[in-house]
Amino acid sequence: MNKLRISQRVSQVIHSPIRKFxxxxxxxxxxxIEVLKINVGDPDIEPSPKxxxxxxxxPPQNLGYAPSPGIxxxxxxxxxxxxxxGLKLKPENxxxxxxCAEAMLFSLLVTTDPGDExxxxxxxxxxxxxxxxxxxxKLVPITLRVDSGFALPNEQTIAKKITSRTKAIVVVNPNxxxxxxLTSREIxxxxxxxxxxxxxxxxxxxxxEIIFKxxxxxxxxxxxxxxxxxxxxxASKRFSxxxxxxxxxxxxxxxxxxxxxxxxxxxxxxxxxxxxxxxPLLNNPRAFTRTITREYKKRRGAVIKGLRQIPGxxxxxxxxxFYLIAKLPVKNTEDFITFLLTSFQDKxxxxxxxxxxxxxxxxxxxxxxxxxxxxLDTKKLTRAMxxxxxxxxxxxxxxxxx
Amino acid sequence: MNKLRISQRVSQVIHSPIRKFxxxxxxxxxxxIEVLKINVGDPDIEPSPKxxxxxxxxPPQNLGYAPSPGIxxxxxxxxxxxxxxGLKLKPENxxxxxxCAEAMLFSLLVTTDPGDExxxxxxxxxxxxxxxxxxxxKLVPITLRVDSGFALPNEQTIAKKITSRTKAIVVVNPNxxxxxxLTSREIxxxxxxxxxxxxxxxxxxxxxEIIFKxxxxxxxxxxxxxxxxxxxxxASKRFSxxxxxxxxxxxxxxxxxxxxxxxxxxxxxxxxxxxxxxxPLLNNPRAFTRTITREYKKRRGAVIKGLRQIPGxxxxxxxxxFYLIAKLPVKNTEDFITFLLTSFQDKxxxxxxxxxxxxxxxxxxxxxxxxxxxxLDTKKLTRAMxxxxxxxxxxxxxxxxx
Numbered sequence: 001m002n003k004l005r006i007s008q009r010v011s012q013v014i015h016s017p018i019r020k021f022x023x024x025x026x027x028x029x030x031x032x033i034e035v036l037k038i039n040v041g042d043p044d045i046e047p048s049p050k051x052x053x054x055x056x057x058x059p060p061q062n063l064g065y066a067p068s069p070g071i072x073x074x075x076x077x078x079x080x081x082x083x084x085x086g087l088k089l090k091p092e093n094x095x096x097x098x099x100c101a102e103a104m105l106f107s108l109l110v111t112t113d114p115g116d117e118x119x120x121x122x123x124x125x126x127x128x129x130x131x132x133x134x135x136x137x138k139l140v141p142i143t144l145r146v147d148s149g150f151a152l153p154n155e156q157t158i159a160k161k162i163t164s165r166t167k168a169i170v171v172v173n174p175n176x177x178x179x180x181x182l183t184s185r186e187i188x189x190x191x192x193x194x195x196x197x198x199x200x201x202x203x204x205x206x207x208x209e210i211i212f213k214x215x216x217x218x219x220x221x222x223x224x225x226x227x228x229x230x231x232x233x234x235a236s237k238r239f240s241x242x243x244x245x246x247x248x249x250x251x252x253x254x255x256x257x258x259x260x261x262x263x264x265x266x267x268x269x270x271x272x273x274x275x276x277x278x279x280p281l282l283n284n285p286r287a288f289t290r291t292i293t294r295e296y297k298k299r300r301g302a303v304i305k306g307l308r309q310i311p312g313x314x315x316x317x318x319x320x321x322f323y324l325i326a327k328l329p330v331k332n333t334e335d336f337i338t339f340l341l342t343s344f345q346d347k348x349x350x351x352x353x354x355x356x357x358x359x360x361x362x363x364x365x366x367x368x369x370x371x372x373x374x375x376l377d378t379k380k381l382t383r384a385m386x387x388x389x390x391x392x393x394x395x396x397x398x399x400x401x402x
Numbered sequence: 403m404n405k406l407r408i409s410q411r412v413s414q415v416i417h418s419p420i421r422k423f424x425x426x427x428x429x430x431x432x433x434x435i436e437v438l439k440i441n442v443g444d445p446d447i448e449p450s451p452k453x454x455x456x457x458x459x460x461p462p463q464n465l466g467y468a469p470s471p472g473i474x475x476x477x478x479x480x481x482x483x484x485x486x487x488g489l490k491l492k493p494e495n496x497x498x499x500x501x502c503a504e505a506m507l508f509s510l511l512v513t514t515d516p517g518d519e520x521x522x523x524x525x526x527x528x529x530x531x532x533x534x535x536x537x538x539x540k541l542v543p544i545t546l547r548v549d550s551g552f553a554l555p556n557e558q559t560i561a562k563k564i565t566s567r568t569k570a571i572v573v574v575n576p577n578x579x580x581x582x583x584l585t586s587r588e589i590x591x592x593x594x595x596x597x598x599x600x601x602x603x604x605x606x607x608x609x610x611e612i613i614f615k616x617x618x619x620x621x622x623x624x625x626x627x628x629x630x631x632x633x634x635x636x637a638s639k640r641f642s643x644x645x646x647x648x649x650x651x652x653x654x655x656x657x658x659x660x661x662x663x664x665x666x667x668x669x670x671x672x673x674x675x676x677x678x679x680x681x682p683l684l685n686n687p688r689a690f691t692r693t694i695t696r697e698y699k700k701r702r703g704a705v706i707k708g709l710r711q712i713p714g715x716x717x718x719x720x721x722x723x724f725y726l727i728a729k730l731p732v733k734n735t736e737d738f739i740t741f742l743l744t745s746f747q748d749k750x751x752x753x754x755x756x757x758x759x760x761x762x763x764x765x766x767x768x769x770x771x772x773x774x775x776x777x778l779d780t781k782k783l784t785r786a787m788x789x790x791x792x793x794x795x796x797x798x799x800x801x802x803x804x
Binding site for chain 1: 568674
């Protein structure tokens with residue numbers, strides 16, 4: 001028997017469709033076509049000058065490992081950051097991680113063994129699918145619908161999916177890819193379920209401050225099931241620095257923190273310089289996050305306005321983050337996106353969006369949906385929506401005539 | 403049933419003993435005692451000024467995600483780096499990672515499924531133990547002995563440990579924690595086994611250039627079983643910048659690279675700035691690595707000279723990296739290290755070393771051994787060996803009188 005095969009678990013990780021489109025993007029660009037990219041959550045906004053200033057203060061000296069539970073001053077800065085959201089934490093409740101991605105992986109590893117199940121809501125941020133495959137666990141999806149603004153179903157409907165192997169419920173709030181925010185009723189529902197069925201709640205709050213109404217907060221503010229909660233967080237979006245690779249894992253549960261610390265020690269440390277760079281921003285977060293949230297609100301307006309002028313498109317008003325899912329009057333958005341990149345241009349421009357299928361677990365769902373990330377300025381976004389409208393019209397005409 | 407337990411896999415990760423000693427170190431330091439720390443592989447040598455210069459050239463701009471397969475210029479710099487060791491690679495054979503740690507995790511995930519086995523040689527760099535627990539795989543140790551300079555046993559002895567579940571052999575070369583280098587006979591033996599039994603070889607070459615005789619190289623230079631090899635590598639030690647968290651995974655096998663790329667995409671990217679910082683060093687590595695290797699050779703001399711003056715200590719001449727394992731005339735080195743930190747001082751100084759037990763998988767092995775990391779200058783190392791000698795003498799006297 002030849003054992004030189006790739007493992008089952010990695011074979012199950014699905015390639016992101018982004019990769020498939022990259023060669024097509026490069027070809028279009030080689031032909032002199034500008035591709036407006038609203039497919040990835042990689043913001044065009046520069047980080048605060050304070051980040052660069054703090055970096056420069058780091059003298060050319062020994063670039064040693066940061067301590068596994070974070071550079072003390074950096075971890076204390078997260079601690080201070082959370083006081084803005086009514087959270088009193090001790091440094092030992094916080095472990096800085098290599099982006100939210102690592103916090104996610106740690107949360108899944110700490111709460112599950114192979115064969116265990118996690119309740120998620122689809123469409124779902126696709127890295128969870130990859131990490132679940134790596135962790136040999138099963139994601140059990142509750143399907144939400146664009147037509148109902150991705151509202152959660154009632155307690156009983158969710159409870160039906162809970163088995164003896166279910167260990168946790170994952171929520172992303174504000175949500176990627178839908179841009180929705182959990183209502184207080186929905187949160188109560190989830191906490192009821194977690195308490196009743198002894199489940200952990202993994203709450204991914206990467207987009208906390210990017211909300212367009214009300215005050216930002218955290219599920220951790222709710223004391224009832226606090227010991228069951230793991231918060232995964234990130235500096236990437238709120239401070240517009242995803243390349244810094246700094247996030248954190250937070251929990252009031254000492255057993256969770258002890259377990260996460262073991263994982264943190266195995267991987268040694270998160271990057272040293274960026275931990276220093278983020279200290280001033282974590283110490284005084286709101287100035288920066290208020291500015292960018294105002295900007296994203298304007299952008300949302302431009303996208304929604306543009307989408308509403310396209311016949312047959314179903315969309316809704318997202319309340320946070322910088323994404324939305326739109327249903328298009330096409331059968332297969334992957335095919336449509338391929339068309340946009342290979343056979344369409346308007347004044348030497350086209351767009352790149354993400355096919356939503358990647359965000360679903362249930363086979364066949366999301367094929368007529370796309371995710372838009374509003375990571376360009378309003379002028380470009382307005383133009384992008386016109387391109388989408390024109391592209392759709394041309395695509396439909398061609399399909400009818402073929 | 404209360405399901406709110408920490409997972410089995412993370413429960414199996416053993417806490418590093420370093421953590422246990424940290425409070426004792428802090429207590430000693432609070433009493434005004436200087437603790438010479440030769441316990442962790444965190445070099446005192448500053449990175450090259452070229453690293454800082456390259457960082458400064460990065461303008462205060464969008465700090466976006468690096469591409470998952472690395473920033474093109476950075477990946478090409480690794481490609482150029484490897485030409486110094488006779489390796490012709492394409493960019494698609496290289497994925498920059500978050501330190502060697504991530505490359506290690508990717509290698510294990512790509513080659514194994516839960517329940518699979520990996521052949522390792524103990525004493526073993528302890529992160530492999532942690533990652534194996536996380537991956538739900540079994541490390542099957544071949545025990546090497548300090549008395550025979552950690553030489554590998556013959557082919558038959560190793561073959562006896564191979565089962566239907568064995569997927570790979572892991573080697574760390576030059577070795578942490580032993581400082582040994584595989585002989586060409588040993589390498590042939592391993593390749594024979596890999597070919598015969600269809601096993602992957604995961605070769606961790608973090609310390610490639612830090613060798614005290616001969617020319618540095620790579621197992622990948624051997625063409626025979628090239629498709630079965632995964633190289634895990636790191637900029638941390640050779641460029642003295644562990645806090646940069648940059649390593650890489652290399653393979654000539656396209657299936658391995660495709661699988662590793664999927665994992666790289668799930669975790670998004672390695673830090674952006676440090677990828678830029680390392681470009682000039684990777685493009686011209688030898689100037690820096692030659693200088694530090696000379697320094698480590700001097701340090702090795704100081705440590706060996708000191709150890710040979712201590713009665714009852716067994717040691718050998720390490721050939722690379724900056725570690726060695728020494729057998730001490732005590733029953734339990736953890737107890738001895740506790741003594742050094744709590745009940746010993748000489749002119750207000752003491753030392754911290756690592757108990758070697760942490761590097762063994764077989765229960766009970768390594769209890770009378772320590773690992774020394776020569777990460778201080780020769781003067782301090784000479785003094786550290788005197789402290790070890792005096793500490794040992796005092797410890798033995800107290801044990802006899804108690």
